[in-house]
Amino acid sequence: MPGLLLGDEAPDFEADTTQGRIRFHDFLGDSWGILFSHPRDFTPVCTTELGRAAQLAPEFSKRNVKMIALSIDSVQDHLSWCKDVNAYNGEQPAETLPFPIIADKNRELAVKLGMLDPDELDKDGMPLTARVVFIFGPDKKLKLSILYPATTGRNFDEILRVLDSLQLTAYKKVATPVDWKPGDSVMVVPTLPDEEAKKLFPKGVFTKELPSGKKYLRYTPQPE
Numbered sequence: 001m002p003g004l005l006l007g008d009e010a011p012d013f014e015a016d017t018t019q020g021r022i023r024f025h026d027f028l029g030d031s032w033g034i035l036f037s038h039p040r041d042f043t044p045v046c047t048t049e050l051g052r053a054a055q056l057a058p059e060f061s062k063r064n065v066k067m068i069a070l071s072i073d074s075v076q077d078h079l080s081w082c083k084d085v086n087a088y089n090g091e092q093p094a095e096t097l098p099f100p101i102i103a104d105k106n107r108e109l110a111v112k113l114g115m116l117d118p119d120e121l122d123k124d125g126m127p128l129t130a131r132v133v134f135i136f137g138p139d140k141k142l143k144l145s146i147l148y149p150a151t152t153g154r155n156f157d158e159i160l161r162v163l164d165s166l167q168l169t170a171y172k173k174v175a176t177p178v179d180w181k182p183g184d185s186v187m188v189v190p191t192l193p194d195e196e197a198k199k200l201f202p203k204g205v206f207t208k209e210l211p212s213g214k215k216y217l218r219y220t221p222q223p224e
Ligand code: BEZ
Pocket: 039, 040, 043, 044, 045, 046, 047, 120, 128, 150, 151
């Protein structure tokens, strides 16, 4: 069964991109990574998404996240499309974006990574790529995947929000509650005993009383 599940290691594929040929593990290095797929070049929703991703590139970089996109057209098409994306952003129509775009003309990678959407077909009846987001940790394991159909554009602010949550979990051993935003209180994970939590979170652990009497709703201010 193609595709990737949480905890799977990123495949170490080779691919042609708008920034030359890459080997995925070398590309990731020791960084976090985000791989996001697009149904096709020169399509409206994708163009707005790539534009937003380009604007937010400094935010990804601040979080030590390497960005890479994928679309099932050629490098030449991608380079030409980049000009449109830059123009859409109100910039010079250059062939460069702050991240590479993988050329997956034969859909080999899209099949391998389980990215195809059987309900969205091109003019030849071939399935297009869905809007997949894979976030890999520095250990190259899949930490998060999001799958949207071609007709729904993603929210890149939400992607940054989940990255902040993933990195808080990785570095500070906390979880984030519903609708959490950076700066809000976070939650102590259920597996951490109270005594350890007190030591680990010097700003304090606040428990909400519940009818069950169970003390599992434990909050702490977001660690620095
Ligand atoms: C788009 O990017 O606008 C799009 C691509 C494929 C199907 C529907 C929309």
